[in-house]
Amino acid sequence: MSDPSIWVLEYARSPAHPVSAVFYGAHNQGTMNLPFSYVLIKSGDVVALVDVGYDESDFGGTIAESIGVTHYTPPQQVLGECGVSPDQITHIFVTHGHFDHIGGLRFFKNAKVFIQKKELESWMWILAKGRRYRTLAAGLNPADVLHLAEINLEGRLTLVDGVLENAVPGIDLYPAFNTHTAGCQYVVVRSDKGGKLVLSGDVIYTYKNLDGGDPSDPSLVPPGLANGSQTALIECADEMLEHVDGNHRQIIPMHEERLGELFPSRTTSYGLKVVEVLLSANEQSRVEFWY
Template identity: 30%
Template sequence: MTDSWEAFAVRFGRHRLRRSAFYLNYAGYGEPDDDVTMDYYFWVIRGPAGTIVVDTGFAPEVGRRRGREVLADPMELLGRLGVDASTVRTVVVTHAHYDHIGNLARFPSAEVVMSRREHEFWQGPFAVRGHFAIPTETAELRHLSSLRTTGRLTLVEETYQLAPGVELLELGGHTPGQLVVLVRGAGGTVALASDAIHTYEEYERDRPFGIVADVPAMYRAYDRIRELEQQGVRVVAGHDPDVMTRFTPYFTDTVCRLL
């Protein structure tokens, strides 16, 4: 069955920054600088085959050190959805930045699924270079690498069906192996875009985010997501506060239902 998946966006953090810090080469657009808000999410998919967690957020102590507002511990919010991290069998890592793999060690039984290209990049020589190293945590990358030696890391390429109704698309751009997760349920199909698009404005105005591995690939990712949207897929941006109003509130101001 592909029509019985539920999907949720879980908001756990927030950060305000200037547009000139958010967008790549913002000065070139010739527009005034002002503030933009980024919210931080992870995603939960539930169905008869079990629970799939997509990304694991930033560790609260890391978020605070980096000047992010911590709305709640991601694991506390996961528990409010009735999910115990210790029993989750599958975690999808869309990419290896600190705000997406920060609590991975708190899922001790999970198979971790990510792009082979993504994993190989972060084990390679450019991972420690400034532009790439800034949004990562060395200890978290080390833990991610250790999962391969224990047989808990599954590496995928291009398009991969994780389960009936759940598909992974490798689009790259923001990072070398950035994944988007397609989920099909009774209410249609959603694309968990993660950081392939951070905000709807970024995507709609075709303006790449400031942290990017491959600018042409980021533009191609926008185009691929537009194709999905034309097919009726609803797009879930990775860091946009508007996600909470575009989709159905589930409880308080931290979780909304996507499917």
Template identity: 30%
Template sequence: MQDWEILIIKHGTRATRRSDVYMNYAFYGEQDDDFTVDYYLWVLRSGDQVIHVDTGYSALGAAKRGREVLIDPLEALSRIGLNAGDGHPLVVTHAHYDHIGNVGAFTASQVYIGRRELEFWTSDVATRPLFAHFGDQAEVADLLDAQRDGRVRPIDGNATIAPGVELIELGGHTPGQLVVRVRTTLGPVILAADAAHFQEELDRDMLFQSMTDLPQAYRALDWLRASDAAAIITGHDPCELDRFEPLTGALEGLAAIVAPLGSPAR
């Protein structure tokens, strides 16, 4: 049985308000307050095998939307000995700007993405204002370049892409939103990406401000809560690094490794 380690890398952050994060926040009857949104990418490793999960936002994508860059995602990968051009597989959980901002640098990678996701972001609907803020047609063009190169592997439903790594299409946040179920020494761990942005979203059924399918977004949360996961890692919660073993060295303070607490971190 093959186990994987998961590296959680924080590359950006944003200070905002709760009312700017949760959909129809006034419906909850709660006082507004400050809120922090963090931005991550993930790396799966097992021996010499590496799988990238999402690529963070680009400097241009961050500047367009006033997001703070803590470290360039490609620089973060370089600091742990990885180069985007090395050809390791890349999973795109969904095609928002903060998850595909550097896809163009992964010039030799097989790219896994939900078929519905790619179809949606190449449709006429993708440029409508409520979607376009989170999308970026220049970055979608990088996905299309990979498709023309024969490197895109569309996912319908579920797919095992390596022993112990399963992609599961949940939808909701976006039409083809994927989560990644990973076999680890802790047990199965789910990278929820933006099927659940925050632990509070899971705990309290409070949906993020942007959803393409509200009923399915709730069903995605139900699916996550009913899963057999030893841990669910959300896409933007500031607590995620604190829940796992800090990564020492070049990414100290910006990364954690999903391993039993107290185990050696690299």
């Protein structure tokens, strides 16, 4: 893949999210707006998503309501902003099993789904441990695990075991084990025009996780929510920075509110952002007014 287009599509938001969930150790620092997004990648015949949001009509919607998520908008409408329908999605790279990243899979009947084998195994293990372990199951909709089994029986599931280069041409998957969740992965897109771009999943929520809010004396501050290790989160963030020679702007955190300022963007009629990270020579802009 040498000339992809990439958009970050906001599909909901958490307007009063605890700052301590986004930055480890940030106790008593109030709340912040946290956008919920997935990423659309188009290149040639490939129409891929990194994560898929959730389904408001099932238990994912209940979890979302319990943590104050608003503005939920279904994929038909969100992807429609880029002229794509859910049936056209060919590949889905799931960074991890939290409801807001995996719960929307049922909208995409034709897509091949890629998730780390370790992520699926770890959720099965957590569920098998029973209610006393439910702290580790926070953010999981158990029905999403069942749905992966259905997708598997349909022949659409790939259980990735570590690094997978060229999952489709130009897109690599990297494990982020023992970080935000046990079997997380992140996605690297290689392009001629935009260089390497890292789609971080929840290993990095925002750019502040990369510099601690002080670019002149940066420190890696992991997210507050982790089933794995804070040390592993810091080391994985450092690995992402190595992919992009330390250039923060080549890392795309899906919960980052400032993406709309750093890249061309527009706000939809329903109040959510479309962010154009990279535009192929063959593709029309989806953020310009004239399109």
